[in-house]
Amino acid sequence: FVPSGKPTKITAGAELNVMASISGDGKNIVLALNPKVNTDVQLVKYTTLYDYDQTGKQQTAFDINLPQYRTQEISTRVSVKSGETVVMGGVLERERTTFVESVPVLGDIPILGALFRRRTEVDTPRYLLIFVTATIVKDTGEFLVYEDDSSKTNAPAVPK
Template structure:
């Protein structure tokens, strides 16, 4: 029997919080029974929307029998704060929620990696690149400059451990970073960009097929766009009449949605090109 394995289906999504606020959308309502557990920081106030109690009406029917009518109401809805971690039920398709948000142009998928890791071993994923930066190392009478590389983009590391009760203990480290030339440094004529990073690290225990979501990794940006007429816009003082400025604010939230599955290793060796017919008929 081979080693036990765990499959982690991951979606890195970015939500436009400005559009969500304008539409009054609550992405994941914890009060409707869609989740089985949650963790909140308490740094932001939580809003509760309480519906009226059920309406009870009593009347006398045509046959003289008393009839009691109970009109149910929607349960209390708790609006989550800006930094939270919650776990969904196995019978709630989290992919349907993502699809609905995409159709409303409220959510953009950044990456969708599927990772398989052996029990107790780490698996990692990177969709991005590496940028060079010089490192000055002083010596005796001279200074040496070496070039090192640093990763950026969408990264994920996770380590699964299958527990004796068949639950899956996960240690997950998601990260999204991008080059930030606004805070760049200039060293010896070289421009070194900074990194704008959103990272989280958490551990928890799930059942096979359960999903969890890490939310609240915010990215607030202010962009100043200047448009001007060539030549005339560069004239001191008078050039202001030939240019325009547009200040744009963006408020994006990073969400990491994961579903965990146990994978049974195959006991049959895979066919190879040395066995032409079984290899071609495998699929």
């Protein structure tokens, strides 16, 4: 139902809210990532009946299709350098399907029909993987790129 005739936005798919803040020491940028996945969008039909007055005038009825969906969220805490990618995810859901195959007519015979039927169960996992690449942009508009000198001097990687 749309209140006061204003359209509403319903997101179907992935939604990524990012909140950036700088740590107290001024050396680290903290990104709060809140990825959400909206799945199983379905329309539910509601019938609305309007009665404009009590004098017996015609009543008006109409159907409203409202979407229903399920939201799944991932929450994690990681530390990455500029240009590095973080992968979040796992098994989103498992779909179990049962197939029954039978020999025509013989599979329908009570008791003996079981000899002519085959039941197969299939378990199909669906995976959700969210890739987030952190990129720090300098005031000049250039990307901050880290140079890895750790293999030479055992020192940490430093920005160029």
